[in-house]
Amino acid sequence: MAVQSKNNAEFKKSxxxxxxxxxxxAVVLVGVSIVFHSTLNFRLGRYEDALFLGLAWGxxxxxxxxxxxxxxxxxxxxxxxxxxxNNATLRYIFNRISAYxxxxxxxxxxxxxxxxxxxxxxxxxxxxxxxxxxxxxxxxTETLTQHNGDIDQEFHxxxxxxxxxxxxxTQYLTLSADIxxxxxxxITQIAxxxxxxxxxxxTLNRKQHEALPSVDNTQNxxxxxxxxxxxLSIDNAIDEQLKVISYDTHQSALMLLDLMRHLSDDAxxxxxYISNANEKNISKMESxxxxxxxxxxxxxxxxxxxQEIPDKLRADIAAIQSASGVIDxxxxxxxxxxxISFQTDILAVNAAIQAAHAGEAGLGFKIVADEVRKLAVNSxxxxxxxxxxxxxxxxxxxxxxxxxFLDEIMLQMNGASQVMIYVxxxxxxxxxxxxxxxxxxxxxxxxxxxxxxDISEVLGNIQYEDVVRQRVERIQEVxxxxxxxxxxxxxxLTSDGSAEEIIMQLNNTLNDYLSGESxxxxxxxxxxxxxxxPKFELF
Amino acid sequence: xxxxxxxxxxxxLRDLIKKMLTRDGHQVLMAQDGxxxxxxxxxxxxxxxxxxxxxxxxxxxxxxxxxxxxHPDLPIIAISGGxxxxxxxxxxxxxxxxxxxxxxxxxxxxxxxxxxxxxxxxL
Numbered sequence: 012m013a014v015q016s017k018n019n020a021e022f023k024k025s026x027x028x029x030x031x032x033x034x035x036x037a038v039v040l041v042g043v044s045i046v047f048h049s050t051l052n053f054r055l056g057r058y059e060d061a062l063f064l065g066l067a068w069g070x071x072x073x074x075x076x077x078x079x080x081x082x083x084x085x086x087x088x089x090x091x092x093x094x095x096x097n098n099a100t101l102r103y104i105f106n107r108i109s110a111y112x113x114x115x116x117x118x119x120x121x122x123x124x125x126x127x128x129x130x131x132x133x134x135x136x137x138x139x140x141x142x143x144x145x146x147x148x149x150x151x152t153e154t155l156t157q158h159n160g161d162i163d164q165e166f167h168x169x170x171x172x173x174x175x176x177x178x179x180x181t182q183y184l185t186l187s188a189d190i191x192x193x194x195x196x197x198i199t200q201i202a203x204x205x206x207x208x209x210x211x212x213x214t215l216n217r218k219q220h221e222a223l224p225s226v227d228n229t230q231n232x233x234x235x236x237x238x239x240x241x242x243l244s245i246d247n248a249i250d251e252q253l254k255v256i257s258y259d260t261h262q263s264a265l266m267l268l269d270l271m272r273h274l275s276d277d278a279x280x281x282x283x284y285i286s287n288a289n290e291k292n293i294s295k296m297e298s299x300x301x302x303x304x305x306x307x308x309x310x311x312x313x314x315x316x317x318q319e320i321p322d323k324l325r326a327d328i329a330a331i332q333s334a335s336g337v338i339d340x341x342x343x344x345x346x347x348x349x350x351i352s353f354q355t356d357i358l359a360v361n362a363a364i365q366a367a368h369a370g371e372a373g374l375g376f377k378i379v380a381d382e383v384r385k386l387a388v389n390s391x392x393x394x395x396x397x398x399x400x401x402x403x404x405x406x407x408x409x410x411x412x413x414x415x416f417l418d419e420i421m422l423q424m425n426g427a428s429q430v431m432i433y434v435x436x437x438x439x440x441x442x443x444x445x446x447x448x449x450x451x452x453x454x455x456x457x458x459x460x461x462x463x464x465d466i467s468e469v470l471g472n473i474q475y476e477d478v479v480r481q482r483v484e485r486i487q488e489v490x491x492x493x494x495x496x497x498x499x500x501x502x503x504l505t506s507d508g509s510a511e512e513i514i515m516q517l518n519n520t521l522n523d524y525l526s527g528e529s530x531x532x533x534x535x536x537x538x539x540x541x542x543x544x545p546k547f548e549l550f
Numbered sequence: 551x552x553x554x555x556x557x558x559x560x561x562x563l564r565d566l567i568k569k570m571l572t573r574d575g576h577q578v579l580m581a582q583d584g585x586x587x588x589x590x591x592x593x594x595x596x597x598x599x600x601x602x603x604x605x606x607x608x609x610x611x612x613x614x615x616x617x618x619x620x621h622p623d624l625p626i627i628a629i630s631g632g633x634x635x636x637x638x639x640x641x642x643x644x645x646x647x648x649x650x651x652x653x654x655x656x657x658x659x660x661x662x663x664x665x666x667x668x669x670x671x672x673l
Binding site: 280281284287288443446447449450451453454457458 | 603604609611612615637639640641643644647648
């Protein structure tokens with residue numbers, strides 16, 4: 012392929028060089044002709060030469076140009092495996108063309124000299140004759156307007172001059188006819204040369220295309236031209252799409268990076284936020300909750316105390332009653348002791364009286380009676396002391412119980428006054444907790460919405476990658492179809508069949524592809540216009 | 551000078567902020583809770599909002615979310631702290647996460663308030 016490209020480039024270069032040289036030569040030729048003729052003050056015929064030469068040059072140039080075009084096309088469309096052989100053929104063609112051009116140049120040089128010589132001689136004579144005629148006409152006009160001479164003589168003179176001039180004109184016209192004939196001959200020669208060249212080219216083309224179909228060359232070239240044009244059009248369409256895909260992919264990648272950065276930042280923010288909320292605030296809340304629990308335990312204890320009061324009171328009252336009962340029963344015993352002491356005392360007094368009546372015999376008995384009386388008195392004293400002691404004991408018990416109960420009540424009352432503070436603190440803590448979780452959930456929810464938005468953007472872009480894939484697949488499809496058609500065409504070149512059907516199919520392939528792409532072209536732009544939510548539409 | 555809406559349920563602090571802002575030449579509107587604050591915003595269209603976080607009826611977080619949803623570029627300054635706000639830092643972090651332009655922990659000085667307002671208004 013590289014060899015072919017190089018050969019093509021060399022060929023084009025030499026072709027252009029040849030074309031420019033021949034064109035330049037033709038321009039110089041025409042220019043010289045115009046300059047040469049314009050040096051003479053002779054109106055009739057000087058542009059005719061130029062016109063003829065120009066015409067000749069035009070025909071020559073057009074034919075050269077056409078040949079150049081045809082040769083270029085021929086080279087372009089040659090199969091790769093025949094590049095070298097065909098390049099050799101083309102070199103041969105161009106050698107022939109070069110030889111033809113050289114012939115032409117030689118002919119032009121030669122005929123140009125002849126033209127100039129003939130033209131010079133006759134145009135000078137004609138110029139002189141017309142100059143004489145012009146003088147004579149002036150003279151005649153003066154004579155007629157001024158009536159200062161012999162008019163008849165003047166007319167005769169004028170007639171002679173006019174006759175001479177007419178002869179000169181006739182001679183010139185004859186010469187012009189000669190020149191014209193020479194030019195015609197020259198043109199005929201050019202045409203013959205061209206036909207010859209064309210014939211040679213056709214022969215060469217046939218040789219060149221021996222391995223290729225022997226179809227009508229013009230038709231074949233036109234079809235090749237059409238197919239090449241369509242081929243290039245498909246390549247251009249694909250190239251346009253590839254540019255769009257490349258740009259869109261780049262933009263999409265940048266956008267994706269940006270979105271991922273946002274997503275990462277948002278995720279990092281929420282993690283940091285939750286981490287801070289946990290570290291700083293949860294510990295505060297836990298401590299607060301701990302305090303609240305302590306308050307609750309305190310309150311529970313207090314409630315237990317309140318519940319304990321009646322039982323304790325009952326037990327205390329029962330103890331007091333029991334103690335009082337014991338004291339009362341002891342008091343009765345004391346009274347019994349007192350009564351026994353009293354009776355003993357009376358008995359002792361009576362015994363003493365009876366002992367006195369007995370005289371000496373009763374003396375010892377009197378001593379016993381006195382001792383018994385002393386015992387009775389002592390027993391009474393002891394009973395009184397017990398009674399006094401019991402009374403004191405009862406008072407002591409009652410007073411003791413009373414003080415303990417009041418202390419309990421006081422303590423419990425103090426606890427009750429604390430309850431209000433504890434309840435308020437608990438309520439505050441609960442409100443703080445509620446506020447904390449409400450705020451936390453609101454922020455996390457808001458951030459999750461943002462994250463969801465970011466993620467959907469990312470998904471949208473990832474979906475765009477799928478669109479790119481589908482675009483590339485469409486390109487692959489059209490390339491497969493195009494290559495298939497080109498293979499068909501290559502196969503057809505060896506036969507006499509027309510490529511019209513293939514051209515039509517190639518054209519349809521191009522149109523279908525362009526039409527298909529026009530529906531998907533603005534997918535990225537359309538995506539921007541839409542909401543950021545992903546649309547999983549298949550393209 | 552800006553038109554500023556102050557939303558705070560503590561009257562004393564509200565009055566203090568008003569004094570500070572009025573001295574700086576701002577036009578001050580006041581609301582005592584979130585609901586009144588949102589109404590005030592729609593009615594007066596202020597340039598800047600200073601809102602407390604913990605408030606009855608509608609708290610500062612709700613106010614911030616509602617207003618920023620409809621006016622994403624609205625400059626809002628969140629303030630928090632005081633007697634019961636054991637989670638003032640957390641509340642201000644939350645406000646910042648929601649997109650407020652400035653935060654200020656109570657108690658604050660006049661200078662601190664001026665600085666945060668200038669930053670929020672982009673001055």
